[in-house]
Amino acid sequence: MDGTADIGLIGLGVMGANLSLNIAEKGHRIAVFNRTAARTEAFLENAGALRSNIVPCYTIADLAAAIRPPRPVIVMVQAGKAVDEQIALLRGVLSDNDIIIDAGNANFRDTMRRFDELKSTGLTFIGMGVSGGEEGARNGPSIMVGGREESWKRVEAVLTAIAARYKGEPCAAWLGENGAGHFVKTIHNGIEYADMQMIAEIYGLMRDGLGMPAREIGEVFAGWNKGRLNSYLIEITAAVLAAEDPETGQPVVDIILDRAGQKGTGRWSVIEAQTMGVPATAIEAAVAARVISGMRGERLAAERVYGKATARLDGDPATSLRDMELALLAGKIAAYAQGFAVMDAASNEFGWGLPLPTVARIWRAGCIIRSQFLDAIAEAFAAAGSADNLLMAPSFVAMMKEAHPSLRRIVARASEAGLPVPALSSALAYFDAYRQGRGTTNLVQAQRDFFGAHGFERLDADGAFHGPWSSAAQHGDPKQV
Numbered sequence: 001m002d003g004t005a006d007i008g009l010i011g012l013g014v015m016g017a018n019l020s021l022n023i024a025e026k027g028h029r030i031a032v033f034n035r036t037a038a039r040t041e042a043f044l045e046n047a048g049a050l051r052s053n054i055v056p057c058y059t060i061a062d063l064a065a066a067i068r069p070p071r072p073v074i075v076m077v078q079a080g081k082a083v084d085e086q087i088a089l090l091r092g093v094l095s096d097n098d099i100i101i102d103a104g105n106a107n108f109r110d111t112m113r114r115f116d117e118l119k120s121t122g123l124t125f126i127g128m129g130v131s132g133g134e135e136g137a138r139n140g141p142s143i144m145v146g147g148r149e150e151s152w153k154r155v156e157a158v159l160t161a162i163a164a165r166y167k168g169e170p171c172a173a174w175l176g177e178n179g180a181g182h183f184v185k186t187i188h189n190g191i192e193y194a195d196m197q198m199i200a201e202i203y204g205l206m207r208d209g210l211g212m213p214a215r216e217i218g219e220v221f222a223g224w225n226k227g228r229l230n231s232y233l234i235e236i237t238a239a240v241l242a243a244e245d246p247e248t249g250q251p252v253v254d255i256i257l258d259r260a261g262q263k264g265t266g267r268w269s270v271i272e273a274q275t276m277g278v279p280a281t282a283i284e285a286a287v288a289a290r291v292i293s294g295m296r297g298e299r300l301a302a303e304r305v306y307g308k309a310t311a312r313l314d315g316d317p318a319t320s321l322r323d324m325e326l327a328l329l330a331g332k333i334a335a336y337a338q339g340f341a342v343m344d345a346a347s348n349e350f351g352w353g354l355p356l357p358t359v360a361r362i363w364r365a366g367c368i369i370r371s372q373f374l375d376a377i378a379e380a381f382a383a384a385g386s387a388d389n390l391l392m393a394p395s396f397v398a399m400m401k402e403a404h405p406s407l408r409r410i411v412a413r414a415s416e417a418g419l420p421v422p423a424l425s426s427a428l429a430y431f432d433a434y435r436q437g438r439g440t441t442n443l444v445q446a447q448r449d450f451f452g453a454h455g456f457e458r459l460d461a462d463g464a465f466h467g468p469w470s471s472a473a474q475h476g477d478p479k480q481v
C-alpha cells in the first residue's frame, strides 16, 4: 500500500530538522529518516503539535513506502560523498518518476554529474540551494531550484509554501536545468563572503583607525541598518557587536580569535569565475582574507618583523563615518555586479537561461544576503531586459557616482594608515578598471608580442600586427608594423 506523506526527508541535522518542521507546519505530511534512530526520536520529541504531520521511518525502505508516489525525497546531508551514498541507497527503493532533491551546499558540477547519472534510471534529480541558516530553514528560507521544469512543478506547492516571503511573493523559484540552483547558491555564498568581508574591513577601520570600542561600532552599524545599507548582515553585525561575554563582561567580538573558517562555496565561486574569465575580485579578496586569517602564526611573526600599523585615521570622525557608510555601499555594488556577471556567464556557458531578476527577487528575503538593495537589483535587471553589468544600470550609475568618491577616500586613507581593506580596494580597482576607456594593456600586448610573437591589434587599422622590436618577434602571419 502506498504511503500518505507528501514528501520525504533524509538527514535530521540542524537544517534537515528545521526544514522538516517548516514543511509539517505548512500542512504537508512529511516522512523523515536519519541514519541514527536516536536523532529521529529526539527530533520527534521536540516536534510538539507538528508530530501529527510527521511520519518517522527507521529504514530507507520504510521511508519510500511512507510517501505517496511520485515520491519527492529531500536529501539534507553533508555535501560530497554522503550525498552519493544516499542516492545509491534511494535508487534501491524508489521507482520511476520519483524525485531526489539534494538540498545541501553541493558543488554544482557534482549536481550536473548526478543529474546525468540518474537520467537513465527513471528517477529525476533536483539540485536545490537553500539559504537562511537554521532560522531560515525553520521559518522561511530562500530556495533556488535546478533540474527539469516538470520536476519543479511537482514540488512547487510544498517549496513555495515553506519559503520566505517578500511582500507576499515567495522566495523560491526554478532557475534552470541541472546545476542551475546549486550554482546560484554558490554565487550567493560568494557574494555573502564579499559582503561580510567588507563589513569586517569597515569594522577594522573603526576599531583600529578611529579607536572605537565594539559597543559604539555596533551603534553605528545599527544606525546604518536604518538607511540604504539595511540588510540582514548589517543587522546581525550590530547585534554581534553589542553582545557581552557573560564571564568577563567584555564585548564577545573582542575575545573571538581572528581566524575564519570556510566550507568551500566562496572558493568555488572564485574558481568558476576564473574558469569562465569573469573578474570577481571582491569575492576573491574575501576568500583570500579568510585564508590569510588562518595563517595566524605567520601574521604574528610578520607583525614582529615589520611592526604594527599604528597610524590612526585623522580628521573628523563623524565625516569619516559618513564616508565609510558610502564606501561600503560602493564596494557592495561592485561585489554584487561581479557576482551577477559570473551568473550571467555561467548561464550562457551551461545554457541555463538564468533569470537574473528572479534570482535577485528570491534573495530579497530568507537568505543570508537578504536586503532592500536586492529589490533595487531586481528592478534594475528587469528594466534592462538584458544582463548588462549592474554598474551600467541607470539607478546604480547614480548610486555609484555618489558613493565611489567615498570608497576612494576610505581605501586611500586605510592604505596610508597600513590597515588592510582587501575586498574594498579590490572592488575599487575593479570599478576603476571597468570605467577606464583607454587602459594599459596596450603595453602588455607589446610585451607579449616582444617575447612571444603573439601579435597585437592596432587602434588605426584592422588585422593582426607585429612590432619592430626584434627579429625573434618578427615571424608568423601577422603583418609587421
Ligand code: 6PG
Binding pocket: 105, 130, 131, 132, 133, 188, 189, 192, 261, 262, 263, 264, 265, 266, 367, 368
Ligand atoms: C546560507 C549560508 C550557509 C552557510 C555556509 C557559509 O546561505 O544559509 O551561506 O550556506 O552559512 O556554510 O559558508 P562558510 O562556512 O564557508 O562560511
